[in-house]
Amino acid sequence: MAAAKTFESQMARLEEIVRLLEKGEAPLADSMKLFEEGTKLSAALGKLLDTAEQKVTVMLENSEGELVEQPFEAEDAER
Template identity: 85%
Template sequence: MAIEKTFEGQMERLEEIVRLLEKGEAPLADSMKLFEEGTKLSAALGKLLDKAEQKVTVMMENEQGELREEPFEAEEV
């Protein structure tokens, strides 16, 4: 199956893989292939999210009322 290259398409495929694996109906060899594809997709999606986070900036207002850009800092959960 061809994987759509968009983030959304890759996420949809990963969700499909999870559903298939959760059913537990696939033969072992097929389950292993799905698991491998899922781990690759998960890693690729993680990289895309990291890259997107690096691009996000937060506009802050300084004492003079001027807006300036600051890097986005994710809060630890």
């Protein structure tokens, strides 16, 4: 059974694909295959990031001094 690829290994592969395509040395057919693989990796990585973002929560203290779990809001982090 093949091990699931980690986010980091998929990102490393995507970076490798970008470097290969930027060189412009691969034949057109190979470049197209690399582009397709990169597009699939990019979509998969985007989904992983979306899922991770949905899991992030922040612990806030309410008026009684109790910690209350709240969803993380990106706008709150910028303030």
